[in-house]
Amino acid sequence: MKADYIITNYNSVTSAFLMEEGRLVKACPLYNGSILGNLYIAKVVNIVKSINAAFLDAGTGDYLYYPIADNQGKEIFTKHGNSTKLCEGDEILIQISKEPIKTKKGEATSNICIKGSSIIINRSGEIGVSGKICDEEKRNELKETLRKVIDKYSDIHAGAIIRTAADKIDIKQVVDEAETILCKLKTMIEQSAYMNSRKLVYKVENRYLDYIKDIIVRQKYDDFSIVTDIEDIFDDIKQMTSNLEIGGTFSAEKNILIKLFSDNMTTPSQVYDIKSKLEKGMAKTIYLKSGGSIVVEPTEAMTVIDVNTGKAIRGKNTENTFLKINKEAAEMIARILRLRNLSGIIIIDFINMKQSENVRELVEHLKREIAKDEIKVNYVDMTSLGLVELTRKKESHPLTLNDFR
Incomplete structure (x- = not known):
């Protein structure tokens, strides 16, 4: 399948558009308003026993819903009273698991999850493998190898989910990525103990780079083009792909094209007919x-x-x-x-x-x-x-x- 990923200023909004065989299937404004995946130090402002939930103030503009039962035993306290339970006034490290939607509040979790290309690191204490990896021998080898790495971080209750992309790359690359993310997570947890509440600890940036990396590593398309007319974004993509290895190679044989659109007579929006396709789809x-x-x-x-x-x-x-x-x-x-x-x-x-x-x-x-x-x-x-x-x-x-x- 042929796909094109276009990043351009559409109606003065920097946006990304994914085309599959010329059909628009995904659109995403790249403004920085999203808080999904960010980590904060949040203060417990209210506990509602009837729904077994707490409401937290992380400085995001509105209180966050925090289901106590789902996070029991996983809390990372940065300030805690004498009680063994979560109490009003406590401060904890949390991640935004759901953004506010309409009248619904955003949701927070203590099961911090950081995504990589081939692995997702969380605090479940367990290792899971994507069901799309069918080779039982490869599944067992991945789990056994990752278990040795995960066990070194048992103090933060580390766990992992091995993604489908791990089936297409060398196990050493999966281990290296896991080590990098685990080290980052442990450092953030340790540093959070010295931070004040309502403090941003970690911000997910350049989400489009993660999305592109995921497409490339999974080799989802036979022919994949990335097109942008924004030089800074083009440089970021080139930098990311230059550091990316797929089975030891990243080359033209993978049918991946990264192009800086430089036609002064037209724009990517016009070339790919984004306006009419977006209006039809919406x-x-x-x-x-x-x-x-x-x-x-x-x-x-x-x-x-x-x-x-x-x-x-x-x-x-x-x-x-x-x-x-x-x-x-x-x-x-x-x-x-x-x-x-x-x-x-x-x-x-x-x-x-x-x-x-x-x-x-x-x-x-x-x-x-x-x-x-x-x-x-x-x-x-x-x-x-x-x-x-x-x-x-x-x-x-x-x-x-x-x-x-």
Whole structure:
């Protein structure tokens, strides 16, 4: 598959756009307002026993929700009273696990998690391996080798999740990355003991670099181009890729092109037709090539998506027509979830089909499409009314056109 990752100033907002085979599947404003993944020293301002949760002040502008049961025994206190439990006035090191979304407060956790290209370091005390690494011998070798490294950091309850990318690189590279992240995490924990509350300890920067690195290491695309007309960003990408090794090499044979766009007569936005593709993907009603359409209705509780036949009913074989529209709609819906960053509960009302084999074919097609998402999407069920239920993990707020203005 061919993909292009474009970073440019769109409507004066520095943004990144991912195209797969010319279709826009991901858009992200690169402003510095995100606090997801940042580490802070937070003060416990209130404990609500009825919901077994605390509310913390980390200086982020609003209180953070902190589920006590999920973090029991994992707290990293920088200031603590005499009680064995979490108390009001205590100060702890936390990480932002969920950003504030609409009326919901942001969420904090003590299970600090730092992502690398091939490994995720956390404080679970356990080692997990991606289910996509199928070679049992490789899985066991990775776990045994990493266990020796993790055990050296038992004082911070270190754990790890070995990512899919680890299957494509040498184990030594995975170990080296784990050592680097573990050392960084231990240093931050030790230094936090001398910091005041409402203090930023660690900020996730240049998220686009992590995203690019992840794509390259996982070798997700056969042909991958990175295009930008911003010189500072181009230099950052070149610096990152020059330090990156994939199985000992990083070269043209990987079909990766990094290009500084320098045409004074046009812009990357115009060349890749970003405006029309973004507006179409963000529209309430999206028209399909088959003649059907889908209507996207975000609500406070869930996102509802309706698939309509429109002008597509031609001839006598309506069942095949319905299947064709539904499958095209499934592909578009999977792209919309990524593009708009929709999360939580998603209900899809596909066109009703009478033949059970067509329903099964549609469901399998939808599962294949949502599996392409970087964020976990669960197919839950199809109800007796024919409504498909999905859930998508919440990480940050959903996007609209206003985020790019």
